Amino acid sequence: MTLRTAAQPRIAIVGGGIGGLATAVFLHREGLPCTVYEQAPQLAEVGAGLVISPNAARQLRRLGVMETLRERAVQLDTGWEFRRWEDGTVLSSENLTDACERLYGEQTYTAHRADVLNAIKAQVPPESVALGHKCVGLDTGANPRLHFADGRTVEADVVIGADGIHSVVRGALFAATPATYSGICAFRALVPAAKAPEFALRPAQTLWIGPDHHLVHYPVSAGELVNLVAFAPAGDYTVESWTATATVEEFLAEFDGWDRRLVHLIRAAGTPGRWALLDRAPLPRWSEGGITLLGDAAHPMFPFFAQGAAQALEDAAVLARCIATGLDDLAGALKRYEELRIPRTTRLQTVSHGRSHINHLPDGPEQRERDAAFAEHDPLVANAWIYNYDPDVALEGGVTAQR
Secondary structure, eight states: OOOOOOSSSSEEEEEOOOHHHHHHHHHTTOOOOEEEEEEESSSSOOOOOEEEOOHHHHHHHTTTOOHTTTTTTTEEEEEEEEEEETTTEEEEEEEHHHHHHHSSOOOEEEHHHHHHHHHTTTTTTTTGOOSSSOEEEEEOOOOOEETTTTSSSEEEEEEEOOOOOOOOHHHHSSSSOEEEEEEEEEEEEEEEGGOOOOSSSSEEEEEEEEEEEEEEEEEEETEEEEEEEEEEEEEEOOOOOOOBBBBHHHHHTTTTTHHHOOOHHTTTSSEEEEEEEEOOOOOOOOBBTTEEGGGGGOOOOOGGOOOHHHHHHHHHHHHHHHHTOTTOOOHHHHHHHHHHHHHHHHHHHHHHHHHHHHHHHHHHHHHHHHHHHHHHHHHHHTTTTHHOOHHHHHHHHHOOOOO
């Protein structure tokens, strides 16, 4: 199917998060105007911190925002620092300062999601963002038409669903399939540095692992805050929302008996957020005609490899280039995009899913074997396939191409 072949097709991006805005910047750099339709009255990122791994930093540098972002981001000296749950014994630790630049040509950072969003937003022409547009439906076909809650409609040649895990665009493309209950929930919070214990202020990504639980912390916002996220059995909790909350007592109860230093950190967090991790199988395809998906709308994954935002940035870079070089066959361009991206994101969905088992082993022979393996395992080398990925090389040579 060949769609409209104007030099400047009408491109609509649904969702003004990190992936949607990054796509807009990459498209504008290809000389292709687009409009981002965001349901909120202003562009603001919910959530807390994220890890900017080298593959994400590579794309942020291409977007022209890395130097600005460095003013608020924290460059990590230490990563993959695994600690034992009951006493904080270090099981493994990686020196990132020298290794990341040598292995990947980029460093690893942590940042508040809002700082990342604001840096990207500054590169998007203001007239390219339509706020207060809540997408409630999509007519598929040769001329896709978006429907908004206030009755407005928009027709486009290309529709990009960057509207997150509850994507309206994905729902219009594919038969709705219920998410699978994972049995895991997450707590998240931001702790002011002035209230945080000293051990949490280091420029380090630290993971405390124990039976059925693990907890991660690292500094963000130029060291002014500590991002805290923890995973625990969900019980009957199934709410999947960034705005749902828990109590400090509920959070503490999940980590009763853990290293006492963590009690101080959790108590300093204030009211934590809480959401259930629901499991979704990888999609075999993302596109139909002139409509495609990006980021969590396409490939929601467990956060255990901290690759959600990074993969949305990679999607954006590949998609923009595919459209720019495929204006004579936009449907074919979107098909090429998904063919380049699906094998990689599916692999990441799979390994992220399996990580929960490794992190949450009960004490015993399997746990001791895991801990011993940590001392010999080099995640910087083992994960080179994640961090060395370069969309430019992939576009030239295929999905496994590295920088």
